[in-house]
Amino acid sequence: MNEVVFPAPVAASVSAETDRRVPPPPIGLLAELTHRCPLRCTYCSNPLELDARSLELDTETWKRVFTEAAELGVIHIHLSGGEPTARKDIVELTRHAAEVGLYTNLITSGIGVSPDKLDALHAAGLDHIQLSLQGADAAITEAVGGYKGGFERKEAFAKEVVARGFPLTLNAVIHRTNIHQVPDMIDKAVAFGAKRLEIAHTQYYGWALKNRAQLMPARQDVDRTILEVEEARARLKGLLVIDAVFPDYYARYPKTCNGGWGQRTLSVTPAGLALPCHAAQTIAHLDFWSVRDHSIADIWASSPAFEAYRGTDWMPEPCRSCERKAVDFGGCRCQALALTGKAENTDPACIKSPLHLTLGEIAAREASAEVVPGAAVYRAFSFGA
Ligand code: SF4
């Protein structure tokens, strides 16, 4: 799955009747329709334990979820995966999402999506397509995604997308193997006819965390990409919008993860678990409700997993007394768990975390080690067996 960039949070309100914090409605739903995917990216943010095809929600349940989300106030839906077009009902699901008034974004690898399928998606009301880019040429694309011929197929797919008038965004996840290609990827985005390019440095969850030692870029290479992006933004103003997400491991402050935990968005896994963020299942002690048993409105208002880190009341120090606590909400809970052993801890991406220096040391050590051929673990889940 590609990176999804969500907007900043708005303040929750306090209900006078109940004296409890009532979040505003979510604006975005990430629908992970399947974990099946023809690609095998070493940075994939899907969980290590992928949902089998037999566990996936059926068509009618997804449609109900979309209807409930729209009724609650969700504005846009990201039809994602895995590769969402691996679902035979992708056109029907897209049509339903459009009919209930959602802005529909298909997040795809572009592999296996025929021109006829694109026509059908267009007729169904699909609004936008986000295509993943693993590299700027065939060799890097194949080395990262583990799929022969991937680059040529993406190039052909992008042409078909633009020919049908879809707005196209390219999402390029950046790491040590492809960081030297950032300028070439910017050129490709222009050549492909994309309107937007996301230069998204790898976030280390799922397969990316497992492969971190093979993916971590050097500090000087990250700094160079910042300059490359700035130069390209100025040069391509009016032609291409470039969003950039830089690595937490070299940051001073953490990101506002998903606009704040349970504040703006929710994700639903292929098997139907509703999550405050797509990596939240790594926090094993949380109680995630399923859309099979609960409505989206119930989940948003009352799911224990959403309540756990919503707002700022749960925070320990140093976040509790920090002036930025309503800006970044203490950063990422999943990263705090993965790197400190406790999800409640301050995200070590923050300079106020006692473990911040350790994070920098990990990054420097891994970035300076040699890439070992064959050491990265590819995910393999084409058919969801
Ligand atoms: S394997 Fe690659 S294309 Fe497939 S879901 Fe993961 S990141 Fe996306």
Ligand code: SF4
């Ligand atoms: S201490 Fe907590 S709230 Fe303050 S900047 Fe760091 S992570 Fe954000």
